[in-house]
Amino acid sequence: MSIRNPRLPLLPGYGSNPLIGKKSFGVRPIFTSIDKVNMLVDKAEGGNRVPSLYCRKQAPELPTWLMYDKNILRFQAYFQQSLHEMRSAVHVLRKVEIFFFLEDGTIKVMEPKTENSGLSQGTLISRQRIRLPFSYDLYFDVLDLNIGREVTFFGKVFKIVNCDNFTRVFLNRLGINVPDPIPWPDSIERTPDTGKPPKTRPFKQFLDFDRQVLRFHGYWDDRTSEFGALHLMEIHYFLGDDTIEIKEVMPPNSGMEAGPMFLKRMRLPRKIPSHVEMTGGPKVPSYTPADLSIGAILNVYGRNVVLTDCDPFTKEYYRVTYGFDTFTPLPLPKVEGTELISASMADRELPPWNGYGSYDDSAENCRTVEPKAVHRDFMKFLNKDRIGFDSHILRFAARLINDNPEDARRYFIIKYFLCDDTIGIFELGERNSGFKGGKFFRRDKMYLPEVDFFVPKEPPAYTDKDMWIGNELVINKHRFRLVAADEYALRYLEVHAEEYPMANIALIMDKIRRTLAAQENGYKNFVAKYMEAVLPHKKELITVKCFKQALKEIMCEKMTEHEFITLIRYFRGDPGQEKSPRREMIRSLVFTELTRGLWDDRDRLREGLVHADEASSGVLHPERLRQILRAHRLPINTDLMDCMLKVLNKDENCFIQYEDLMSFLDFQTRPVYNLSDADYQKVVRHAPPVKDTECKLWGEAETVIHDGYVNWNAFLCQLNLEHLIKDQQ
DSSP states (O other): OOOTTSSSSSSSTTOTTTTOOOOOSSSEEEEETTTTTTEEEOOOSSSSOOSSSSTTTTOOSSSSHHHHTTTTEEEEEEEEEOSOOOSSSEEEEEEEEEEEETTTTEEEEOOOOTTOOSSOOOEEEEEEEOOOOTTOOOBBBBGGGOOOOOETHHHHHHHHHEHHHEEEEEEEHHHHOOOOOOOOOOSSSOOOOSSSSSOOOHHHHHHTTOOOEEEEEEEOOTTTTTTEEEEEHHHEEEEEETTTEEEOOOOOSSSSOSSSEEEEEEOOBSSSOHHHHHHSSSOOOOOOOGGGOTOOOOEEEEEEEEEEEEEEHHHHHHHHOOOOOOOOOOOOOTTOOOOOSSSSSOOOOOOOSSSSSHHHHHHHHHHHSSSOOOOOOOHHHHHHHTTTTOOOOEEEEEEEEEOOGGGGGGGEEEEEEETTEEEHHHHHOOOTTTTOOOEEEEEEBBTTTTTTOOSSOOOOOOOOOOOOOTTTEEETTTTEEEEEEHHHHHHHHHHTTTTTTGGOHHHHHHHHHHHHSSTTTTHHHHHHHHHHHOOOSOEEEEEHHHHHHHHHHHHSSSHHHHHHHHHHHHHHEEGGGGGHHHHHHHHHHHHHHHHHOOOOHHHHHHHHHHHOOTTTTTTEOHHHHHHHHHHOOOOOHHHHHHHHHHOOOOTTTTEEHHHHHHHHHTGGGOOOOOOOOHHHHSSSSSSOOOOOGGHHHHHHHHHGGSSEEEEEEHHHHHHHHHHHHHHOO
């Protein structure tokens, strides 16, 4: 039955068979014997060894091309090619990579390409099944390849010296011992040393240092001559052939015409050669890299060029080759009454900005007649743009502060976009409140209040350092107070605590420590007063409300609301109350990702865990367990994996019990847990909130500070002021 072409109508005579005219069908038929009957089949069954980790006739029903799809064993090897046209060498060593495809037992040999090697590199042996030497029905398979072995492919002998980690693990699972890597031999066998000085080999120098250029900056002072000036130079030294070229740097709008090269590329002699030397005498020594450094003077045919600075590649070259560590740039000479023309033009002063439109757009239209798009900070955009669940958006809840009592009930969300330092404000409207929710201020740069807009330079704007709970922002004559933040914003500030002092627990504790130390009997009275406030059944816990009252009495106005929340989050006590629901939420998220990724390989994971536990202790280090989970390709992101590892049972050394992990991933006891978008955000800190659940999320974030407990003993231990009590006694 022919397959109909969908582009043709379904009428008699319009059918077509796509196999007509096809010559290659992808599978080469093999003439073999099955049950003592000679026939032509696609693949031979008994003639080839099975490239599998199972014994013959014990493999699962799935075909190998499905089980081992994209599973490739990679070996590093070399072979020696004879050189008949060179007297100084016997052979050359060529490094190759051998790929063994587990799905069909084919082999591919490829030599990595090297620039200026003079050899035809690339694929040496295309992907195919390779017969064993002196055999007609046996082929190379996984048992024939290992480190230290020599294999012969089409008459060439390859020595295997190394393999990748996947290949080593796969062969170990087969029960095959993989030796340690073998070092590469010398690339060329040279003639014995005769005691003579080594010959210069320009071709080898060209191969080793081609496209490597030392770049210096310098100047030539010609002001002593009539109409002379100070010429800025750029010196290039080519390591491939020891040549030098010098270009003159012409500043824009300098009034000077750009001329040709100051010195074309050539070997620069250290002194001007005489007539005898130019007509066949001994060669004049030229400049080498050892003669160049910051402060050196090059004699360019009577003109002294002073080197003042160099680029990072040149600094690294001299640091590695000659051991230099100091690269202090030299200043350009100055003469009274003479101004040097700088290579960088002064900033053009723009007309004052009137405040309409964006400053960048207005400034771009002042620089050129033809309107152009505004150039953003592209590197900041790449680093701070959304990456998966990492949105790089700080969300804060805010209240409107004014004398109108109706505005006190209004609720706002302020979003700070880290990729371009813009702020967007949205209002969460309540039913029958008289205020329509939605966009309050469009996303744009928000400038500080009471700044002068009619200036050439851009006025200062709010930055991410101004975004902390308790701060007040005046935006377009509206005063907002930040009252809460979502989990992502709090976590982001804590992770980057070196940039945000309000979330730096070390700075906050140091502030409290210095305040208590400055007061007479301050720490003693502080501890004694709130010693009775701890819980009777748990002596180390104290309520959040009491903890806040204690800090307010000693700190007064020295501590902000955000710093207090940072302390609460760091010294959070009584985690057992929320452990069970949090574990179930994380488990539900994990199973959602596992189902989406079609992962169900618990048996192999258990085998890997037992193999990694050499002492049979039942526990593994968290980092080692993380490596095993990534090796078994669990389709969960890094943040969700961190959350999962935190809720697993641990021993006294904080090692994770991997049996608890196996029960955590047991599909037979899969949790039935419906997560809302707000709950998902509580678990995975990078998940952005959803508009329908933002109101509920912010309501919970505002009341969380009044609930729960604080570990009082951990807080006092972190203060480390016990010596004050002894001194005061």
